[in-house]
Amino acid sequence: MSRPRRDPRAQRASRSVASATARPRFDLAATLSKRGRTRRDPRASFAASRIGGHARLRIDRASHSVGLVGGPGREEAVAFEANVRIVDEPAFTVLAVLGASNGRLSRFDRQILGAGRLLADAGEGGGAVIAVLPQAADGLGEAGADRAIIRGGGDFADVAGRAEAFLALDRTLTPRHWLFAENGPEADLARRMAIRLKEPILTDVEHLTARQAVRASHGGLREEAGPPPRLMTIQEDRVASYADRPCEARLLDAQTVSADATDSAIVESEIVPGDPSSMALAEADFVVSAGNGVSDFDAFHRLAAALKATPGASRVVCDAGLMPREAQVGASGTVLSADCYFALGIAGAPQHLQGIAGCEHVIAVNTDLHAAMVERAGLAIVQDAQKVMPALLHLLREGET
Template identity: 55%
Template sequence: MQVAAAPRPRYDRKAPASRGRPRRDPRAEQETRRVPGGARPRYDLSQTVRFGPAPDAEPAPRPAADTPLIVEAPAFLVAVVPDALGGRLSAHDRQVLGAARALAGREGGVALVSLGPCEGGGQAGADRHVALESPAGDDPASRAAGIAAALRELRPRHVLFPESLAGGDLARRVALRMGAPLFDNAEVVGPQGLVRPARGRRVEQRVAPGLLATVAPDAVAEHAGPPREARPLALESPSAEPPPSPILSAVRIPADPATVPLALARFVTAAGNGIHDLDTFRQLVAALHATPGASRVLCDAGLMPRHAQVGASGTVLAATCYFALGISGAPQHLQGVAGCEHVVAVNTDLHAAMIERAGLAIVQDAQAVMPALLRLLAEEEGR
């Protein structure tokens, strides 16, 4: 509406429109998406407002961000058998759960089937959790027999495994026991079909979703929606006894972290320009059972080997934990740690880029922190 008695045409946007359709107020729509609580404003972009409410209207109450979604009676189940080493979901396991959520849609549910306890299933998108008794030792035949018996009773529509060293082997053993075909190394997962590369990635193979499939690493995004319930689900009949195995003993022997390549390391401790006592740094790396790394500054100076360099011009990590000592965080270095699940940083600069990237930050001189950590580790071993 135009304001009268003004030298230039001016309009009152708060006044209601006299004709035509009402004007949209994007600020009011944005306010309806705001999530209550928190020091910084956060908005739920999954909600779409078809028409903005009146400026004086109160936004509808929304559930808390950590309130899990509950599916009481799913139409069908999509089972996920993770690696879950040490009872924790890996990044690959969470990607497989994200693929399962895509297959389940709104009507289905996702069931996490693990050998032993497993944490974080609800945050990763699991509606149900079946914790089977882990067999004694590390016999793959016994694990496959237990998983196959549980899947026969659970009767899921689809079963997904991670295409990893352990998950791929387990998937093929389960497929043999169940007599079902296996579609391996799927890079696209959806209700319309599964897709994988073939013939040196020159062609693509597409099939309708079957019973068993494995998902390639870093091909499907993790579940980014609200958490799920992960309700414990007990099977009625106990698992069938596995057949006698010719394997007398099976033990997983971990690799020496000092010789593991950085690209395959799970725990990396790196030194930067703020570290001058490299002998103490090497003692700390050995005490933490970590793989040593370094910034480009130390590698260019010849203080650390070139293969230990972390960053875009060195090695890009996929570690579970990255411990940065005296590293400010150049852009190339941050690119190398972008895939790390947890980052811990020690630096004297509160506004350093590595401090901002870290989930846990210690604003202190790394030279003083290293001896303190060594003392604490020595006390823990002495108990």
């Protein structure tokens, strides 16, 4: 072999330090891994994560300190984590139209930004992703947005007004790509823009790369593939979300970039939310469900009304006649796509878990720590639902006063 043979005894002797005891001592700062990187000191990492001022040992598990001997400490690690990706002069732009309902990015919104990031990073010279949304939302930088344009008011209340505003954005920014969600108003808006711009549009994109966009045709028997056009609509769960360094998400002045927008023929319009108590489960954003662990259904209905959520139930409850059949959640009932699902006293049968697979956030209340619903939930309360419901109602009443 061309490499010199390692002498472990010599390396051990070089790291030895003087000690007052008979036990040998070594300098861990001189210890390197096989790849030449500084070896991690677990004692230093443990000491750095300890929280003082408590009689009982407290450990800060949220700390990002790497705990390396001779390496960066806590402050340097935090500075490294806060390193923001900045694109000052992009060669081109990609506009991602987001729903961002209630000022929060949905999973679908993050996927649209991930698709924009994919196209922007692969282009020659590097591009920037501009998020266009009706109101401010948190997490735009982490989701991959370099810029953000807030467009509220009437032009987001009706599709015709939004189309006019977006045509003005197109004339001002001349983006290389427009990305829309294949979902409700955004899908309608994309088709309106294609007609007004007299450009081709690729809808229902199932697979997207920097060089190719693919969608199904002929009932899924064939595929259409080609270079990504300027206008595209993307299906949900087809593109991965952005998961790299946070971007700048610099806010742009909407009046500056679209001052020449044409006035809409619609004078005033607004979106009237539906009544959660009578809304279909498939259309609800927030669902509260009762399971076999709920016996006080009066408190359950009061809690659902106070939370402004749509009431649902497990199959056991519906079979017992305690809730109507249309309220059943699961593979044999209604498959949900809600933003939040609140399960009270539901163990989590396989068919029920299939029905909530599309829910972004799941909260579970159950007395069994090892219940399948508790494992599925992002937040779990291990307690009797009969005690949790009045406690939540009490907290909601206190919040109103």
